[in-house]
Amino acid sequence: MQNKSKNFDVIVIGGGVAGLSTALQLGRRGVKTLVVDRGALGSGSTGRAAGLLGQLRGSIAATSMLMDGVKIVQDLEAQCQCEIFVQTGSLRIAETTERAGEIRDLVAMGKSIQFPIETLDAKQVAELLPYMKTDDLLDACYCPTDGHLQPAELTSAYIKAGRQAGVEYKTNCRVDSILNEKGKITGVQTEQGISHSPIVVNAAGPWSYLTAGSGDVILPTASIGHYYLTTRPDPEQTVDRKSPAVRDRHHRIYSRPESGGLIVGMYEAEPVEYDMERLPDDFDMSLMKVARDDFNAALLIHAAQQRFPWINERTPMTLTTGIMTFTPDGKPFCGKMDNLEGLFHCTGFSGHGIVQSPVVGVIMADLILDGSTKYDIEAMEADRYYELPGFQTRSEIKSKCAAMYGSYYGRVERPEILSDSE
Amino acid sequence: MKILVTCKRVPDPDQKIRLQADSREIDSENLPYILNPFDAIAVEESLRIRETHGEPVEIVAIGIGVEECDKTLRTALAMGADRAVLIPWDSFLDPWNVSGILEKIIQRENPSLVLMGKQAVDGDSNQTGQMLAARLGWAQATFASRIEFQSGGKLKVERETDSGIETLGLNLPAIITADLRLNEPRYASLPSIMKARKKPIERIETSELGWAPDPKVEIINMSMPQTSRKKVRLTDISDLVARIKEALKTN
Ligand SMILES: Cc1cc2nc3c(=O)[nH]c(=O)nc-3n(C[C@H](O)[C@H](O)[C@H](O)COP(=O)(O)OP(=O)(O)OC[C@H]3O[C@@H](n4cnc5c(N)ncnc54)[C@H](O)[C@@H]3O)c2cc1C
Numbered sequence: 001m002q003n004k005s006k007n008f009d010v011i012v013i014g015g016g017v018a019g020l021s022t023a024l025q026l027g028r029r030g031v032k033t034l035v036v037d038r039g040a041l042g043s044g045s046t047g048r049a050a051g052l053l054g055q056l057r058g059s060i061a062a063t064s065m066l067m068d069g070v071k072i073v074q075d076l077e078a079q080c081q082c083e084i085f086v087q088t089g090s091l092r093i094a095e096t097t098e099r100a101g102e103i104r105d106l107v108a109m110g111k112s113i114q115f116p117i118e119t120l121d122a123k124q125v126a127e128l129l130p131y132m133k134t135d136d137l138l139d140a141c142y143c144p145t146d147g148h149l150q151p152a153e154l155t156s157a158y159i160k161a162g163r164q165a166g167v168e169y170k171t172n173c174r175v176d177s178i179l180n181e182k183g184k185i186t187g188v189q190t191e192q193g194i195s196h197s198p199i200v201v202n203a204a205g206p207w208s209y210l211t212a213g214s215g216d217v218i219l220p221t222a223s224i225g226h227y228y229l230t231t232r233p234d235p236e237q238t239v240d241r242k243s244p245a246v247r248d249r250h251h252r253i254y255s256r257p258e259s260g261g262l263i264v265g266m267y268e269a270e271p272v273e274y275d276m277e278r279l280p281d282d283f284d285m286s287l288m289k290v291a292r293d294d295f296n297a298a299l300l301i302h303a304a305q306q307r308f309p310w311i312n313e314r315t316p317m318t319l320t321t322g323i324m325t326f327t328p329d330g331k332p333f334c335g336k337m338d339n340l341e342g343l344f345h346c347t348g349f350s351g352h353g354i355v356q357s358p359v360v361g362v363i364m365a366d367l368i369l370d371g372s373t374k375y376d377i378e379a380m381e382a383d384r385y386y387e388l389p390g391f392q393t394r395s396e397i398k399s400k401c402a403a404m405y406g407s408y409y410g411r412v413e414r415p416e417i418l419s420d421s422e
Numbered sequence: 423m424k425i426l427v428t429c430k431r432v433p434d435p436d437q438k439i440r441l442q443a444d445s446r447e448i449d450s451e452n453l454p455y456i457l458n459p460f461d462a463i464a465v466e467e468s469l470r471i472r473e474t475h476g477e478p479v480e481i482v483a484i485g486i487g488v489e490e491c492d493k494t495l496r497t498a499l500a501m502g503a504d505r506a507v508l509i510p511w512d513s514f515l516d517p518w519n520v521s522g523i524l525e526k527i528i529q530r531e532n533p534s535l536v537l538m539g540k541q542a543v544d545g546d547s548n549q550t551g552q553m554l555a556a557r558l559g560w561a562q563a564t565f566a567s568r569i570e571f572q573s574g575g576k577l578k579v580e581r582e583t584d585s586g587i588e589t590l591g592l593n594l595p596a597i598i599t600a601d602l603r604l605n606e607p608r609y610a611s612l613p614s615i616m617k618a619r620k621k622p623i624e625r626i627e628t629s630e631l632g633w634a635p636d637p638k639v640e641i642i643n644m645s646m647p648q649t650s651r652k653k654v655r656l657t658d659i660s661d662l663v664a665r666i667k668e669a670l671k672t673n
């Protein structure tokens with residue numbers, strides 16, 4: 001493989017869902033694109049994700065992006081002959097009056113934009129999810145069009161469709177720095193040589209603050225550990241393939257079916273933080289292992305047991321841990337900053353990159369080729385913390401991102417449109 | 423009843439292993455270490471015995487090695503062992519010497535059952551349990567996949583062999599080494615992790631045990647396995663079939 005000083009229109013650093021989706025959409029628009037990854041494609045956060053898709057978010061902009069994403073995924077399924085989206089429906093449940101308030105707001109918001117959503121009582125929930133504890137529920141809502149995207153299927157579809165669109169991929173090749181001349185991007189320096197392009201997309205996931213740093217750009221993302229468990233199929237607790245996903249913000253957990261068992265993940269209040277620069281050069285996220293006495297794993301199992309009483313530390317299960325990329329406000333960074341012409345960022349998906357990626361690819365291609373997009377991306381613009389005091393040093397950034405992760409399920413939410421109207 | 427469980431600290435076998443310049447030791451920098459997976463199975467089995475055994479059972483976890491073995495023993499304590507003993511030692515020990523130290527500890531602790539992993543996943547020796555049984559003159563069952571207590575201090579143990587399951591009857595005291603299918607180890611619960619922080623880890627020097635090293639095995643050299651796999655992109659299924667046929671012919 002010699003493309004020592006080959007020229008491309010766009011070089012994408014990082015072959016996770018963000019980079020792959022961006023490359024696919026660029027390829028479809030006739031752009032000569034190269035994706036470079038330090039490991040295998042999909043070997044970062046993407047390879048660890050659960051893929052939960054809850055389309056109803058706090059804002060109309062975010063909600064409609066996720067809904068459009070499903071359409072893009074359905075086209076990909078047809079093109080690649082695979083199943084990516086599993087429509088299981090999803091439930092939000094409330095066991096406190098505060099959380100019940102959240103659910104009322106959510107239903108009101110959903111109805112106002114014709115998003116399919118209905119309120120359920122505890123008895124109806126028990127019928128839908130016989131394996132879940134429901135006697136303490138005050139309220140619940142059900143979104144029948146939600147579900148999950150299977151991350152591995154999505155990744156291979158992006159690559160397959162990308163190849164058909166002419167995208168080139170280079171794996172096991174780390175980018176050491178972003179090159180520029182007089183503030184204009186000229187390419188990347190990889191461990192195997194230089195590749196030239198006037199545009200570089202930083203889609204390096206948890207490593208993206210380092211990639212940005214190599215071009216002297218401060219990117220306020222932090223790399224944060226996340227855990228979920230997957231129970232093995234148990235004839236006494238059958239979890240149907242189409243059983244709805246659950247979000248229980250009070251206990252900070254979510255769940256979804258997986259191969260006859262159940263995935264339960266947790267947004268704990270005090271997550272594990274990682275400094276990517278301290279990990280070995282050949283660190284491989286897929287090899288991360290959870291010790292038998294891992295504290296966060298114990299927290300997760302404990303929380304899972306509150307909602308699914310048959311789960312305990314002796315349940316046959318696999319514990320998965322990986323690293324996510326969080327931002328101070330939980331919204332991604334998509335676009336450019338003022339200081340380097342030709343450098344675009346596409347990162348910081350704060351635990352939702354799988355489901356955001358289909359539309360994000362379109363948005364990135366729009367921004368790179370047209371300079372604008374039809375989507376309302378105000379909340380995710382890459383320069384929103386540019387030179388903003390309090391968001392410039394690693395320690396400030398890390399503590400703000402970790403706090404965001406910690407409050408992710410903890411805080412009580414009000415959707416934007418409802419709070420705006422008050 | 424007292425059960426002694428051995429707990430070895432080993433490099434996580436799924437990680438990329440590198441060698442030190444002299445090729446006699448692996449490079450431990452940045453390498454995550456874990457409780458030997460077969461020892462974790464032994465710990466789990468001791469917990470299950472305690473949960474189902476009529477009379478009180480005390481579980482003692484034993485580690486031999488560097489200071490960091492402390493953490494490995496904490497794992498066993500968090501899973502539920504009652505106390506732990508660490509015998510500090512900071513260089514290579516062959517199975518003969520490990521079994522020698524264990525013999526001394528056993529003389530001190532007087533357990534009626536010793537549960538061990540069938541082997542440690544770093545050295546893969548699969549000798550320590552057997553040597554220990556020979557030194558003590560105790561009954562032994564290796565590669566256990568099922569352990570059942572019977573009346574009068576007798577044990578029924580099923581062990582996995584290449585030709586099927588072999589069932590053994592044993593009298594206590596006995597040494598049993600655990601195979602993969604004996605059980606699936608638990609994760610430590612939150613209260614159990616908290617409790618483990620307060621449990622004692624006793625340190626006993628080899629000199630106190632009256633043991634002196636008697637090396638039988640020396641590591642002369644280690645080398646990385648050769649993995650020069652060639653990859654080619656195939657055009658379609660018939661191409662794949664043709665290549666498989668070709669490979670079958672040449673091998
Ligand atoms: C345990 C866990 C559960 C999750 N659950 C969900 C979920 O339910 N739903 C959801 O939507 N999301 C979920 N996520 C989040 C999701 O995985 C991420 O948001 C998403 O994968 C981000 O994709 P990415 O392409 O930005 O990053 P990554 O997938 O991490 O891709 C970045 C790539 O860049 C490469 N790279 C880094 N540095 C360099 C360099 N210098 N040179 C070359 N290549 C480089 C890496 O090798 C990597 O492949 C979860 C994440 C984790 C860890």
